[in-house]
Amino acid sequence: MSSKPPVTQLGQQTALPQSPGQAVLERVANPHSDTHYVARFTQPEFTSLCPVTGQPDFAHLMIDYVPDKWLVESKSLKLYLASFRNHGAFHEDCTVAIGKRIADLLQPHYLRIGGYWYPRGGMPIDVFWQTGALPSAVWLPDQGVAPYRGRG
Numbered sequence: 001m002s003s004k005p006p007v008t009q010l011g012q013q014t015a016l017p018q019s020p021g022q023a024v025l026e027r028v029a030n031p032h033s034d035t036h037y038v039a040r041f042t043q044p045e046f047t048s049l050c051p052v053t054g055q056p057d058f059a060h061l062m063i064d065y066v067p068d069k070w071l072v073e074s075k076s077l078k079l080y081l082a083s084f085r086n087h088g089a090f091h092e093d094c095t096v097a098i099g100k101r102i103a104d105l106l107q108p109h110y111l112r113i114g115g116y117w118y119p120r121g122g123m124p125i126d127v128f129w130q131t132g133a134l135p136s137a138v139w140l141p142d143q144g145v146a147p148y149r150g151r152g
Contacts, residue, residue: 010075017083020097025105026076030067036109036135039071040064043081050120051088058118059091062143063102065111066135072102091117095127103131110134116145124148 007026017023043061050057061081065072080101084094095115103111112130126147134140 007073007076010073014075014079016085017079018086020080020083020087020101023080023083024076025080025101026073027070027105028073030069030071033067033069036066036138038064038066038138038140040141041072041074041077046081046084046094046115048084048094049086049088051090054088057091057120059094060116060145061095061098062114062116062145063099063111064113064140064143065102065106066109066132066138068107068109070106070108072106077102091115091120091125092127096129099129099131108132110138114143114145116148119148 007028008024010026041061041063043059043063046059046061048057048059049055081098087094089097095113098115099111099113102108102113108131110130110132112128115127117125117127
């Protein structure tokens with residue numbers, strides 16, 4: 001395994017990054033890199049801005065990955081996701097960009113992200129992206145997010 005990377009935010013008071021580009025996403029060594037397993041992060045109150053109107057958009061994000069040598073450091077992930085609060089981008093861009101950035105950092109065996117966006121203009125937009133192949137014999141539960149059904 002490579003040398004231990006510096007972790008600069010964990011245990012420190014850290015300001016919220018003003019944009020995803022300014023956010024520092026960090027990784028730590030996987031102590032079980034010889035074992036295939038799924039790690040899941042759930043962000044039920046993800047927020048970004050509509051790039052046209054500037055109005056807030058809300059989503060429930062589910063990130064599942066099968067790590068190889070690295071794990072995403074959770075505080076840095078929380079700060080990275082929160083940095084979208086002032087970021088204007090379409091749903092598809094936010095969801096895929098998050099998945100790609102995590103995958104680029106970790107080089108996992110497998111990663112998928114589901115962006116379950118609340119309605120904009122009366123229509124919900126759900127976005128899904130994945131990379132890699134799910135290793136055999138790995139239990140990958142359903143993301144468990146109900147399809148949007150409105151008030152009925």
